[in-house]
Amino acid sequence: MEPLLQVRDLKVDFKLRTNTLHAVRGMSFEVREGETLCIVGESGCGKSMTSLALMDLLPRAATRSVGAMRFGEVDLTDRRAVRRVRGNEMAMIFQEPMTALNPAFPIGDQMTEAYIHHTGATGSAARARAVEMLNEVGIASPEKRLGQYPHQLSGGLRQRVMIAMALMTSPKLLIADEPTTALDVTIQAQILRLLRDLQQRLGIAIVFITHDLGLVSRIADRIVVMYAGARVEEGSAAEIFGAPRHPYTQALIDCIPQPGKSERGAPLGTIPGVVPSLMGDVRGCAFRSRCPVAQPICADAVPLRAEGGHVWACIHGAEKDETERAPA
Structure with a gap:
């Protein structure tokens, strides 16, 4: 193969x-x-x-x-x-979600932009897909999250949003x-x-x-x-x-x-x-x-x-x- x-x-x-x-x-x-x-x-x-x-x-x-x-x-x-x-x-999850996500736009706009560009989907279809992917990555109340800004989310939630955004178009x-x-x-x-x-x-x-x-x-x-x-x-x-x-x-x-191998209190390897x-x-x-x-x-x-x-x-x-x- x-x-x-x-x-x-x-x-x-x-x-x-x-x-x-x-x-x-x-x-x-x-x-x-x-x-x-x-x-x-x-x-x-x-x-x-x-x-x-x-x-x-x-x-x-x-x-x-x-x-x-x-x-x-x-x-x-x-x-x-x-x-x-x-x-x-091909999709990418960037190193720091707080800087990778645009602070001036809500999560929903950022998640749907690339999906609309690549698939030609309507805005409502793109938002439905965003809700689906937020559910997929385990984010509760996904409809509410679409209207929130990055600073309103915890670090773990921002990272999950980045993963959901990367998966919007079902990449290989x-x-x-x-x-x-x-x-x-x-x-x-x-x-x-x-x-x-x-x-x-x-x-x-x-x-x-x-x-x-x-x-x-x-x-x-x-x-x-x-x-x-x-x-x-x-x-x-x-x-x-x-x-x-x-x-x-x-x-x-x-x-x-x-x-089982490293002794308790022993210095770490450098x-x-x-x-x-x-x-x-x-x-x-x-x-x-x-x-x-x-x-x-x-x-x-x-x-x-x-x-x-x-x-x-x-x-x-x-x-x-x-x-x-x-x-x-």
Whole structure:
């Protein structure tokens, strides 16, 4: 089966006065129908820029280049084609609903605008659809909510409105950019459960962007780990959590307290050092200044290793795995 979304060698650059900032450096991945792909990494690693590049919503200062980027039969490098599927077959939940929702318009107007544009529905039909979707995401008194403004809703309700708005046109692909940021743990669990239930009932593919591996472990089918604008590892959830090959992936996992393994009161894991500057060319492994197993060869071109669908960019991994399996 052909992937629903294919991305090859995606790059996003910002040309500054004296140099160029390489925000995304050669990202490649695929998403299949009904699958949840999680893109994870520290803040500033290029996750949100990747999602905005897919939707052709990058800031004006950004320049996008790509080897290939397709959604089904649609070439996403064709801006006219993108306008036909954006907000229709491809939808996005933005990172902060309070800033993504327009404070000057009621919820109903914002929910129906794209639906009317893409389907040609009447205003009354669009509002009926909005009521249906607010019901779908578990919002009580949906008719009343349509007349309210974003500031009149709690954070959890605003996030549910964003999800309902994205689902208005029954998209095939939903891009969720940090949809649980700034929400308390209870609301986070509700939003995750909602997305999972909607996916199972509607067959939607989801690209879930987050820095929280705890969330990822609960929803991911496959995971892409990003560092300094590039993909450093990709694999199934079982491969990433059960047998991580890149030192950065292992370091992220070590930062998560594990029930039954982490000692009570013990310090949490940390990754020493700082993320390197993405100004100018980044040579070799960008993680080598923070890596506990770095070698001089890491300053050279990084090899891309693969075992089935498990891919990682590191000189280590395969040798380590063979060493661990040798006694057996």
